[in-house]
Amino acid sequence: GAAARAGGEPIPWADPELKAALGALGALPGAEEVLADLGCEYLVASFLATNGLKPDQALEALRQTADWRRTSGATAARQRFMTKLPDFKDFPHALHILQHMPMHEGLDAVDRRGLPFAVRCMGMADVVGLFGKLTEGDMLEWQVCVSEMRLLRVEAYARKTGRLGEVTLLQDMTCPEGLITKWRRNHAKMGIMRKVTTMMDMNYPGLLGPVILTNAPWAVHAILQVLRPLLPARISQKIEAVPEFQTVERLRELIESSRLPKFLGGEVEDEEFVPGRVAAAGPVDGGTELYIAAGRCEERGIFLSKGDIAAYGFNVAGTSSQDVNFGCRFEPDGASPSGALEVRAAERVKEATGGSYVAPGRGRLVLAFDNSYSWVMPKTVRYECSLLPPEVASVANGAPGN
Template sequence: MAALNGVNGDGAVLHSRELTIEHDELLRQFRVNVADILLPEHDDHYLLKWLKARKYNLKQAEKMLRDHIIFREKWKVDYLANEWNPPEVLRLYMAGGHFGFDKDGRPVFYQGLGTFDTYGILHSASRQDILRYTIRICEDIQRAIREQRNKHDKFIENITLIVDMDNVGAQIIWRPFLNIYSEMLKMFEANYPETLHSCFVINAPAIFTTAYNLVKHFLSDDTRGKINVVGRCYRHVLLSKIASAQLPVHYGGSAMTEDGNHKCGICFGGKIPTSYYLNNEQTQGKFSDIHISRGSAIQLAYDIHLQGTILRWEFLTGKNDVEFSVQYKETGTEEETTSPIVTKKRICSNFVPEAGGITCDQPGQYIIEFSNNYSWFRSKKVSYFIDIIHPEETDR
């Protein structure tokens, strides 16, 4: 057996765990394979998460970690975690939060789906901002784990999650919500492995089975095995894992805030006022409509002459999705090949426009494509707006 060491930023050993000789050798090899992307804080425990998530398959674990590094760069994760100011509607109405620790010292996080206004949130925030906020929450979870790790002699590396389904109804299987929730789950699974120790689904109504069946294929077998559906008689189950003093009164414990809040500051969402809804009256006039026949695609080509030009887009897809991408083609040559700038992704944005943009690193032709090639039976309508911002405009 070999010792597994967790080291904090000061180089102090936090915990030691024994690995089999085989797993120890795989860990050593994995560290060599990904040495070019590792940071000083990436200790053995950090590496082991990726190995575990891919069942110690070195190639798959390496791909997963390298994809995560790309993900962090693409989404500017450090900025989202430390500097980004999210829209007020997300801060006030995205149900959930952190309070207390389980009996092993793990942070306990709560998610209240029954009090989450799915319709309101999708009318009040863009898909991009919802996903950004999801990343911020995931980073907050990692921070809470690190803080606990530094307080205890034993190594803490994951959380306990309580999902409250009280008052959940048909809104949870509303397709637009399921689409964004599925993206959130995929993002979590791909980039925050081994974060979940156990999940307790409480107050689960009959519709939970239907909802779970619609999203479970986005979860790994390992994650599925950590989900415990408790129902309404959950108090004794939670107290077996969480001390009463660490469990809010609202959930059967004895904890409350100094001002007597039985929910201990956990956000329970609620109905979002329509004043937060994003209305597009000011932008409706600038949108153009295109109709994409079944099995076809439409390309919009823009000649960019100056390096540093910003190409922005907004579009609505109605009730159906389309495949969106941006490609680059060098001008002045006979070469017809293009290179991907924004890889193809199917997007449904029927309430709030999908918005994005790129900085053009070199002159040439940039091609925005809306594709319906995958649909054999249905044509699609897209309302879009494209904006080109020249370098001199950004300097003003």
């Protein structure tokens, strides 16, 4: 069968349709050579799953990947790793990469399903410094090794369970200098990262599972709204942004706290889990705290020019029963109070709430937190209101971007 020709111990697939598709693919003309070239039954199954279990379609994609694996060093890396899996820090260029992008990827990083997860401290990544010495080819060589290690780990899972696996990626947005500042500095080099991500997605389909942006400020939610339509659907559907105050609860649903670092609500010392991570003092990008006395209304705003995009959001501190009347308006320059444009009708809000707004001209976006209906109970909200980088605005307004 296809399994034997694809190398390794056969995987006891639990899905009868996948099993049948593997058999049908193995019987196609020219398949034997491609499968022998790949030497990985799991990869064959993942291509079938991604191509709707259509053997002809999957075989064509597999043929291209078999060629890519020979020239990219993936085949050679797999052969080395099957003998002995190296320490993560011994991967090519790893010491330089780890210096500029704090991360964790190891055999101890396993979620509640028994599948691997990885952590990248994106809010602390110095992408400009990273590519100061590193070429695109170097980055690709390192990423191939990471992907081959992940592939072996999900293969082991498949041999135990008969099911395809995936790797959950936690991208932490904690950023001492502010995420917008970081975005502006790193933006020019992000094209290389996107290129590498796209190449990995093509040659390791389904290997990357959910991408969870932890401790994400509201600006991240707004940037995602703009960029999501531009990303490949397979990638964009996987991305979930989780604000700071929900991060611990969300991650504990997925991963035991004994396997998580303290900065993600776990028990492992941060420095032990992610060596070199900058310990950010105090709340980071968590917004501004605003006290609203009983019977009072407080307003905060940001000045905008035409085409600017503002991201805003807030949550009410305290118990889940606490709420505040929230509304949002835009006051164009020179307009009378009655000329303000309603951005969001005022309503009582308990849940974390946010959005973004593209300014139609010069003026001020105003957030109104109204507690005048409460005679006794003061409220505290933590809010954010920030201007998105011009690169995002140019994409949103249809201008060519990178």
